[in-house]
Structures are given as C-alpha cells and as structure tokens.
Amino acid sequence: xxxxxxxxxxxxxxxxxxxxxxxxxxxxxxxxxxxxxxxxxxxxxxxxxxxxxxxxxxxxxxxxxxxxxxxxxxxxxxxxxxxxxxxxxxxxxxxxxxxxxxxxxxxxxxxxxxxxxxxxxxxxxxxxxxxxxxxxxxxxxxxxxxxxxxxxxxxxxxxxxxxxxxxxxxxxxxxxxxxxxxxxxxxxxxxxxxxxxxxxxxxxxxxxxxxxxxxxxxxxxxxxxxxxxxxxxxxxxxxxxxxxxxxxxxxxxxxxxxxxxxxxxxxxxxxxxxxxxxxxxxxxxxxxxxxxxxxxxxxxxxxxxxxxxxxxxxxxxxxxxxxxxxxxxxxxxxx
Amino acid sequence: xxxxxxxxxxxxxxxxxxxxxxxxxxxxxxxxxxxxxxxxxxxxxxxxxxxxxxxxxxxxxxxxxxxxxxxxxxxxxxxxxxxxxxxxxxxxxxxxxxxxxxxxxxxxxxxxxxxxxxxxxxxxxxxxxxxxxxxxxxxxxxxxxxxxxxxxxxxxxxxxxxxxxxxxxxxxxxxxxxxxxxxxxxxxxxxxxxxxxxxxxxxxxxxxxxxxxxxxxxxxxxxxxxxxxxxxxxxxxxxxxxxxxxxxxxxxxxxxxxxxxxxxxxxxxxxxxxxxxxxxxxxxxxxxxxxxxxxxxxxxxxxxxxxxxxxxxxxxxxxxxxxxxxxxxxxxxxx
DNA sequence: TTGAAAGCGGTACCAA
DNA sequence: TTGGTACCGCTTTCAA
Numbered sequence: 193x194x195x196x197x198x199x200x201x202x203x204x205x206x207x208x209x210x211x212x213x214x215x216x217x218x219x220x221x222x223x224x225x226x227x228x229x230x231x232x233x234x235x236x237x238x239x240x241x242x243x244x245x246x247x248x249x250x251x252x253x254x255x256x257x258x259x260x261x262x263x264x265x266x267x268x269x270x271x272x273x274x275x276x277x278x279x280x281x282x283x284x285x286x287x288x289x290x291x292x293x294x295x296x297x298x299x300x301x302x303x304x305x306x307x308x309x310x311x312x313x314x315x316x317x318x319x320x321x322x323x324x325x326x327x328x329x330x331x332x333x334x335x336x337x338x339x340x341x342x343x344x345x346x347x348x349x350x351x352x353x354x355x356x357x358x359x360x361x362x363x364x365x366x367x368x369x370x371x372x373x374x375x376x377x378x379x380x381x382x383x384x385x386x387x388x389x390x391x392x393x394x395x396x397x398x399x400x401x402x403x404x405x406x407x408x409x410x411x412x413x414x415x416x417x418x419x420x421x422x423x424x425x426x427x428x429x430x431x432x433x434x435x436x437x438x439x440x441x442x443x444x445x446x447x448x449x450x451x452x453x454x455x456x457x458x459x460x461x462x463x464x465x466x467x468x469x470x471x472x473x474x475x476x477x478x479x480x481x482x483x484x485x486x487x488x489x490x491x492x493x494x495x496x497x498x499x500x501x502x503x504x505x506x507x508x509x510x511x512x513x514x515x516x517x518x519x520x521x522x523x524x525x526x527x
Numbered sequence: 528x529x530x531x532x533x534x535x536x537x538x539x540x541x542x543x544x545x546x547x548x549x550x551x552x553x554x555x556x557x558x559x560x561x562x563x564x565x566x567x568x569x570x571x572x573x574x575x576x577x578x579x580x581x582x583x584x585x586x587x588x589x590x591x592x593x594x595x596x597x598x599x600x601x602x603x604x605x606x607x608x609x610x611x612x613x614x615x616x617x618x619x620x621x622x623x624x625x626x627x628x629x630x631x632x633x634x635x636x637x638x639x640x641x642x643x644x645x646x647x648x649x650x651x652x653x654x655x656x657x658x659x660x661x662x663x664x665x666x667x668x669x670x671x672x673x674x675x676x677x678x679x680x681x682x683x684x685x686x687x688x689x690x691x692x693x694x695x696x697x698x699x700x701x702x703x704x705x706x707x708x709x710x711x712x713x714x715x716x717x718x719x720x721x722x723x724x725x726x727x728x729x730x731x732x733x734x735x736x737x738x739x740x741x742x743x744x745x746x747x748x749x750x751x752x753x754x755x756x757x758x759x760x761x762x763x764x765x766x767x768x769x770x771x772x773x774x775x776x777x778x779x780x781x782x783x784x785x786x787x788x789x790x791x792x793x794x795x796x797x798x799x800x801x802x803x804x805x806x807x808x809x810x811x812x813x814x815x816x817x818x819x820x821x822x823x824x825x826x827x828x829x830x831x832x833x834x835x836x837x838x839x840x841x842x843x844x845x846x847x848x849x850x851x852x853x854x855x856x857x858x859x860x861x862x
Numbered sequence: 863t864t865g866a867a868a869g870c871g872g873t874a875c876c877a878a
Numbered sequence: 879t880t881g882g883t884a885c886c887g888c889t890t891t892c893a894a
Contacts, residue, residue, distance in 0.1 A: 201595070202675055204887060215865045220889065228863060245671035250651040251586045251597070252887035256870050260536070262586070264631075264652075273617035275610065282608035285634060294648060296599075297632045299620060313629060316585040317599075336580040340537055456816055478813040481791055539871060550881045555873065563879060587871035590886050865894080871886105878881080 203244035212240040223248055254318075260341075265504065266296045266314030267323045268307065270348075273299075275449065276474065276493060277325070280347065283497025284323060291505070293320070302388065304328035315342065321504045323347055329390065330354070343507030345500045349392045350517070357503040359496050359518045363393050363473075366489040366522030367400025367445065368407075370471040373487055373524060374443040375408050377469060383434050383441035385427050385451045386419035394419065397447040397473060416441050427454025428461075436464050449474035456482060475525060485527035495520045538579035547575040558583055589653075595676075600839065601631045601649030602658045603642060605683075608634075610784065611809065611828060612660070615682065618832025619658060626840070628655070637723065639663035650677065656839045658682055664725065665689070678842030680835045684727045685852070692838040694831050694853045698728050698808075701824040701857030702735025702780065703742075705806040708822055708859060709778040710743050712804060718769050718776035720762050720786045721754035729754065732782040732808060751776050762789025763796075771799050784809035791817060810860060820862035830855045 205223070209216045214233060221229050222237040223246075229237075240246075254262050267284055269277035277299070285295055296319060298310050307327045311334065314322060321343040324331070331346070332353030338344055344351075346358035374382050384401045387394040398419065402412040415437065418430040427446065431454065434441055446452040452472030456479075459467055467484065475490045499518045506513070540558070544551045549568060556564050557572040558581075564572075575581075589597050602619055604612035612634070620630055631654060633645050642662045646669065649657060656678040659666070666681070667688030673679055679686075681693035709717050719736045722729040733754065737747040750772065753765040762781065766789065769776055781787040787807030791814075794802055802819065810825045834853045841848070 200675065206887080216887095217865055217889085218863090221864090224889085230863065233863085245675060247647075247672070248651045249653065249887055251653055252590055252870090253889070254870090255587055255590060255872090256887080256889045258870055258889090271617065272607075272620065273614045275613075278610075278613035279608045281632070282606065282634060285607065285632075289633075294631055294652065295633065296629055297616070297620075298624075298630065299617060312582075316583050317629065318584065318586055337582070340535065340580060453813060456813065460816060476813060478788060478791065478811060478817065481795060482813065482816055483818070541871080551871095552873080552881055553879090556880090559873085565879065568879085584871055587886090588873070590888090591871080591873045593873090593886055863894105866892095868889105868891085870889085873884105873886085875884085876882090878879105 202249075203246045204249075205246070208237065208240050208244055208246050211244060212237045260318060260320070262318050262320055263292050264294045264296055264317065264319045265321050265323065266298075266311075266317075266319040268298055268300055268310055268314075269325045270327070271299045271301060272297060275476070276491075279493040280325075280497050280500075283494040284501055287498050287501030288505075300325070300327040302327045302391070308333060321345070321508060323500050323504065324351075325349060326351065331356075343504050345503045345507075347496055347500050352392075355515045357507070357516045357518075359499045359503065359520065360393075361491045361496065362519050362522050363396035364400040364403065366473060366491070366524075367397040367447065368404045369400075369522070369524045370473065370487070370489045371401050371404035371445055372408075373526065374445065374469060374471055375404065375410075377443070379441075379443035379469065380410060381413070381416065381439065381441045381443070383416040383418070383431070383444040383468075384447065385421055385430055385444060385455065386417070386447040387421060387451070389419050394447060401445055401447075421451055421454070424450055424454040424457060427451035428458040429454075431455050431458040431468075432461060432463075435468065440465055441468060442466070443469040443471070446470060446472040448472075449476050452476060452479070452486065452488070456486065459484070473522075480527065487527050488525050490523045490525050492520055492523070538581045539584075540581070543572065543575050543579055543581050546579060547572045595653060595655070597653050597655055598627050599629045599631055599652065599654045600656050600658065601633075601646075601652075601654040603633055603635055603645055603649075604660045605662070606634045606636060607632060610811070611826075614828040615660075615832050615835075618829040619836055622833050622836030623840075635660070635662040637662045637726070643668060655843055656680070658835050658839065659686075660684060661686065666691075678839050680838045680842075682831055682835050687727075690850045692842065692851045692853075694834045694838065694855065695728075696826045696831065697854050697857050698731035699735040699738065701808060701826070701859075702732040702782065703739045704735075704857070704859045705808065705822070705824045706736050706739035706780055707743075708861065709780065709804060709806055710739065710745075712778070714776075714778035714804065715745060716748070716751060716774065716776040716778070718751040718753070718766070718779040718803075719782065720756055720765055720779060720790065721752070721782040722756060722786070724754050729782060736780055736782075756786055756789070759785055759789040759792060762786035763793040764789075766790050766793040766803075767796060767798075770803065775800055776803055777801070778804040778806070781805060781807040783807075784811050787811060787814070787821065787823070791821065794819070808857075815862065822859065822861050825858045825860045827855055827858070 205219045209219045325348045330353035344356040405412045471487045473489045475488045544554045665688035679691040740747045790805045806822045808824045
C-alpha cells in the first residue's frame with residue numbers, strides 16, 4: 193500500500209508568534225524589518241522563523257496591503273524560443289530586476305485566442321503591468337482594464353483600437369535601407385520574402401521594400417513577393433521557386449531572421465541561374481562567417497526592452513499623461 | 528499643476544453582488560461556474576460582471592482555498608537570452624500550459640547569490656514547483672522547503688546536497704563520443720575548451736574528453752585544456768593561443784555553443800599552422816552551412832524540458848517516492 | 863514596545 | 879436555489 197504522506201503545511205506567522213511567545217503583529221514587524229521591536233525579541237523571533245522554516249507569503253501580504261502591487265509583470269511574446277523574443281525578455285528582466293519585479297512569461301504563437309486567454313490570466317494574477325507583443329489584430333478588448341489603470345506597453349507592433357504606449361522598430365525604414373543597398377549594387381529585380389500579412393510588422397516591411405523600389409523608379413512587381421512564410425523550409429522553397437521564374441530576381445530581401453536562414457539554405461541547392469544576393473532583417477549568429485557575405489538590417493532588441501521597461505515604470509509611478517510611441521532605429525550592417 | 532488622477536479601483540465581488548442585487552456567494556458561484564444558480568440570476572450576474580469590468584482575483588481565491596496551488600511554476604535558468612535556456616523554457620511552457628500553469632522566469636548568470644535570492648522570491652510567491660538550472664555549488668539551502676513539500680526539479684546539472692529529481696544531458700558520454708570522432712580522424716593532440724570548472728556540467732564534459740583519450744591510450748595533456756571560458760571572444764583567443772604552442776593541437780573540442788562559435792571565428796584568422804578540426808557541444812543554427820563542416824554533439828533540449836515537466840507534475844500530484852534522475856542521451860551529428 | 867481586532871477579496875460550510 | 883458567517887495569511891489601526 194502506498195501512503196501519500198502529506199507534508200506538513202508551511203508555518204504561518206501565527207505559528208511563529210505562538211512558538212516565540214509573542215503576538216502576530218510582532219512577528220510581522222520583525223519579518224518586514226519594521227522598527228519598534230526590542231532587540232532581544234527580534235532575535236528570538238528570527239530564531240523561531242529559522243527554526244520553523246517560515247517563509248513570507250507575498251500573496252497574503254499583497255492582498256492585505258491592497259495597493260494592487262504584486263511587483264510582477266506579464267510579458268507575452270511571440271515565441272520564447274525565438275532569439276528575438278528571448279533577448280527582449282532578457283532585456284526586460286535586466287531593466288526591471290533591480291526594482292524587484294518578477295516576470296510572468298508566455299508565448300503566443302500568432303494565436304489571437306491564446307493572447308486573450310493569457311492576458312486574462314495575467315490580469316487575474318494582478319500583474320502590475322503588461323508587455324505585449326500582440327498576436328491579435330486589435331487590442332480593444334483591453335480597453336476597460338487600461339481605463340482601470342493597468343499599464344500596458346505594446347512592443348514590436350503598434351496597438352490597434354487601444355491607446356497605450358508602444359515601442360517599435362523602424363521596420364519600414366530598415367527594409368527600405370536594406371532594399372536600397374541592393375539597388376546600389378545594381379539589382380533591379382529584387383524579391384521580398386515576408387511573414388504573415390496579418391502581422392503589422394510584416395506589412396510595414398513590405399511597405400519599405402515597395403517604397404525603395406518606387407523611389408528608384410521601379411515597379412514593385414507582385415510576382416516577386418512571397419509572404420505568409422513562417423519557417424526556414426517555407427522560405428527556402430519560396431526562394432527556389434522564385435529563381436525558377438522566367439524573369440527571376442537577382443536579389444532577395446528576407447524580412448525575418450528565420451526567412452533569411454531559409455534563403456541561405458536555398459543558396460546551397462542547385463540553382464537554375466546565378467546566385468542571388470541576400471539581405472535580411474535581423475542579424476543571426478554565425479551569419480557573419482558565412483559565404484556569401486550577407487548584409488542585414490540589425491534591430492537593437494535590448495533598446496526595445498529598455499524603452500518598454502521605462503514606459504511601463506512611468507505608468508506604474510503615475511497613471512495619466514499622453515500615450516507615447518518610441519521608434520528604435522534599425523541599423524544596416526553591410527557585409 | 529499636474530494631477531495624477533488615481534483610476535477607480537477594480538470592482539470586487541461584493542460590488543458585483545450589490546449591483547446585481549444578489550449575495551456575494553451567488554456571484555462567486557457564477558464566476559466559478561458552479562451549479563445551483565438559476566439561469567436568470569446567472570445571466571443577470573454575468574451582465575453586471577461585464578458591465579463593471581469585474582476581473583477575478585486569483586490571489587485572493589488561492590489564499591482562501593488554502594491548498595497551496597497557485598498554478599505557477601518558477602523557472603530559473605542560466606540566461607534566458609541563450610538559445611539553450613530559451614528552448615528549455617519554451618518546452619516547459621508547452622508541457623505545462625494545458626494544465627493551466629504559468630511560468631515565473633529569471634536568469635541566474637552563474638551567480639549563486641542571485642539564485643538564492645530568486646528562489647526565495649519564488650517561494651514567497653508560493654509557486655507550486657521549481658525548475659532550477661543551478662548556479663550554486665550546493666543546493667542544500669533548499670532542504671527545508673523540499674521537506675515542506677516544495678517540488679523541485681534540477682535541470683542540466685545534478686543537485687548537490689539536496690535529494691530532488693533531476694534531468695541532465697549525458698555530458699560525459701556526449702563529449703567522449705565527440706572526442707572519439709576526432710580520434711577516428713587520426714588526431715592525437717586534441718585540445719579542450721571549457722566553461723567555468725565550478726559548473727558540474729563543464730567538469731563532466733572535461734571528464735568525457737579525458738576518458739576518450741585515456742581509452743585510446745593517449746595522455747590527457749593539461750597543456751591542451753583551456754577552461755573558465757565564458758564568451759565567444761575568450762574561446763577565440765584561447766584557441767589561437769593553443770595553436771601557437773610549440774606542439775599545437777590538430778583538433779579541438781569546444782564544450783559549449785558559445786565556445787564553438789568562438790572557435791569558428793578563430794579559424795577565420797591568420798593561423799600559424801594547418802587548420803584544426805573542430806567538434807562542439809550544442810548545435811548552433813547556420814553551423815550546418817559553414818565551411819569547414821563542424822561536427823557537433825546535439826542535445827535534445829525539448830526532451831529535457833518534457834522530462835522536467837513530467838517529474839514536476841508527478842511530485843505535484845503526490846509527494847513522496849524515490850528521487851529520480853533522468854539522463855537524456857546526446858547525439859553525435861557528423862558533418 | 864506590544865497586542866487585539868478588523869478587514870483585504872475571495873471560498874466553504876451550513877442553514878434558510 | 880440562495881445567503882450568512884467564519885476564515886485563508888497577512889497588515890493596519892488604535893489602544894494598552
């Protein structure tokens with residue numbers, strides 16, 4: 193017979209108080225480092241705390257203090273396993289750690305339902321604020337909570353239907369710069385590989401490509417656009433397909449790190465014509481060591497995280513004030 | 528003059544009850560989807576909930592339910608921005624999401640003090656369990672909490688001074704396999720680049736290198752070992768230095784992803800002699816496209832996450848039972 | 863310096 | 879089907 197011995201429940205303040213022969217309130221004072229306790233009493237209580245393995249219960253404490261301050265921030269990103277999301281998370285962690293914040297994190301996978309569900313979960317847990325890399329088209333479902341004082345900062349994507357602070361990369365400008373780089377190299381037929389067109393960021397990058405071509409007096413040929421690409425394999429296949437066109441591109445702009453990797457894989461295949469030049473959005477480790485050299489538009493993810501943390505803390509300190517939109521410039525890294 | 532208008536506090540169940548003209552308990556029933564409420568009343572309450580923007584307060588609920596179930600898991604990894612940690616996190620997320628768990632995440636940066644501080648923080652927040660990629664040498668400071676029923680699973684590193692479940696990679700075996708691969712290629716002087724020797728994982732990998740050499744009847748020359756390496760640059764410099772030895776290595780085993788990248792950078796430099804063959808622990812994206820082809824020991828991070836989640840849930844369901852140690856095999860990917 | 867009692871936002875038990 | 883009351887673990891107020 194297996195007996196599942198329930199471990200003894202954790203000691204509470206009351207138990208510490210009883211064991212130390214003092215009142216509950218005195219224990220509270222000691223645990224919170226408040227003054228007004230005789231040194232001898234304080235020592236006695238601390239000994240019992242140690243002895244009973246007492247651990248402060250933040251939930252109960254927060255509840256009683258009432259002030260809606262859990263010192264937790266909810267962070268919803270696309271995919272924690274993706275380098276971009278992971279680095280953003282890390283930079284948020286660094287920017288908030290010293291003030292004692294803890295991060296509740298989750299991945300959305302471009303799923304709007306998951307976003308709403310997780311946002312609700314975070315709110316139920318009374319996070320002090322929310323950093324959101326939205327998967328949904330519109331975030332108006334958050335309006336009531338924002339009105340109720342929940343600080344929200346959208347990152348990477350501009351909020352729609354909701355007036356909150358946000359931090360984005362200059363997607364259009366970055367893509368334009370990358371495309372112009374290819375134009376300067378004499379390319380006239382430049383393909384574009386993009387993510388789901390439902391993602392604002394993806395649309396902005398497509399727009400940058402279009403702007404660069406138009407400004408150069410070229411037609412933005414729709415036949416050279418492949419979007420809705422989400423994986424390395426899809427990008428690879430798309431590029432190979434483009435190269436088999438009657439009038440194939442001589443260069444390609446890959447609008448996301450995963451897609452750039454896909455292009456580089458495609459270049460290893462038997463190509464029907466000359467090797468196209470690749471420029472990608474997002475730098476990827478080791479790419480600087482690869483032949484052919486691939487120029488990239490690099491985003492300063494750490495700056496995005498820092499800015500988001502700053503905006504959040506400002507709202508945390510004082511609700512109100514106009515909504516802010518920080519645009520972090522993208523840098524062209526020519527290789 | 529700036530007025531910081533405090534937003535109205537969130538509506539409570541009591542307020543919903545008053546507004547709906549029912550008792551507090553009835554609202555609780557509706558919110559929790561409990562039976563025993565007339566359809567008309569339920570609808571009325573739901574309307575008021577919507578109207579007042581009521582949001583359930585999990586903290587208060589958990590407190591009253593008492594059962595120590597916050598449905599939150601604390602995950603402490605080395606560095607969220609590192610690919611390995613990020614993928615582990617993601618696989619833990621996937622494995623626990625369906626059961627409604629939320630992840631509290633933080634990076635330790637090999638800092639034992641930070642580990643203790645963050646563990647305390649997690650416990651104060653009453654996480655249901657802890658996944659720990661330890662930075663500390665010994666985890667005995669957790670003994671009281673484990674005895675009190677806190678499920679802890681150590682990942683990547685075997686716990687010391689604490690009897691808890693753990694999931695590790697076969698570091699020694701993986702490194703041995705990688706080193707044997709180099710021996711088969713005829714190499715006799717094989718260098719080893721490793722992380723801080725205080726990290727058990729790093730020591731195990733060094734041991735694998737040693738075992739392979741000894742088994743081949745060779746001396747494990749300490750002059751060919753460089754450890755304490757933490758960055759790409761440090762690994763690069765270390766390899767270049769080794770290659771300038773009077774009797775330089777003809778091959779090198781890099782014991783971590785960052786160090787392998789460093790080696791690949793070194794190969795781009797002006798080398799004093801022939802190019803050494805590199806084998807690395809951890810696969811890195813794009814490495815398969817690089818020349819020279821680099822063989823790697825690949826770890827199944829997702830399997831580690833799944834196993835950790837499984838062990839955790841087992842403890843969550845029923846405390847007790849013998850401590851388990853899952854070893855995930857490492858795979859040699861020959862290129 | 864110390865403690866008793868009330869209450870934070872909910873849930874459980876039992877009575878109506 | 880509904881509601882009153884006690885209470886989860888802690889902090890606050892105020893009195894001793």
